[in-house]
Amino acid sequence: MTTEITRDLVGKVYVVTGANSGIGFAAASNFASRGAEVVMICRNPDLGLEALDKIRRNSNNNDQELFTADFSSLTSVSRVAKEILDKYPRIDVLCNNAGGANGSRRMTAEGFETTFAVNHLAG
Structure with missing residues (x-):
C-alpha cells in the first residue's frame, strides 16, 4: 500500500537541528518532500552537505540551506541563530533534534557539562 504525501508545507520555513542523520534527517527529508523550505543545522559540514544533497535528490525540492x-x-548557537534570523525573518517550525551523550564527563568552554549543554541549553 502506498500513501500519498501532500505538498502542504509550501511557503513554510522549517528549521531542523541535527539534520544530517537519524530523526533529524528523516524530518528534514519529509518536510522538504512536502514542499517546505528547510533550514538544516548540522555540526559537521561534510556530513551536512551529504545530507543536503540526498534530500535535494530525493525530494525534488531545492529549497534547503545548510548552516553549521x-x-x-x-556562542556557536547564538551565532547560527543570528545568521538564520538575518536571512529568514519568519520561522514557522523549529524541529530540535541535535543531541548526544558522551562516555566521559567533559565541560564546555562556558563551563557546562557537554551532554547537558547540547541536550538542554542549546535547544
Missing part, C-alpha cells in the same frame, strides 16, 4: 553549529557551544 556546535550545539555544545552557546
Whole structure:
C-alpha cells in the first residue's frame, strides 16, 4: 500500500537541528518532500552537505540551506541563530533534534557539562 504525501508545507520555513542523520534527517527529508523550505543545522559540514544533497535528490525540492553549529557551544548557537534570523525573518517550525551523550564527563568552554549543554541549553 502506498500513501500519498501532500505538498502542504509550501511557503513554510522549517528549521531542523541535527539534520544530517537519524530523526533529524528523516524530518528534514519529509518536510522538504512536502514542499517546505528547510533550514538544516548540522555540526559537521561534510556530513551536512551529504545530507543536503540526498534530500535535494530525493525530494525534488531545492529549497534547503545548510548552516553549521556546535550545539555544545552557546556562542556557536547564538551565532547560527543570528545568521538564520538575518536571512529568514519568519520561522514557522523549529524541529530540535541535535543531541548526544558522551562516555566521559567533559565541560564546555562556558563551563557546562557537554551532554547537558547540547541536550538542554542549546535547544
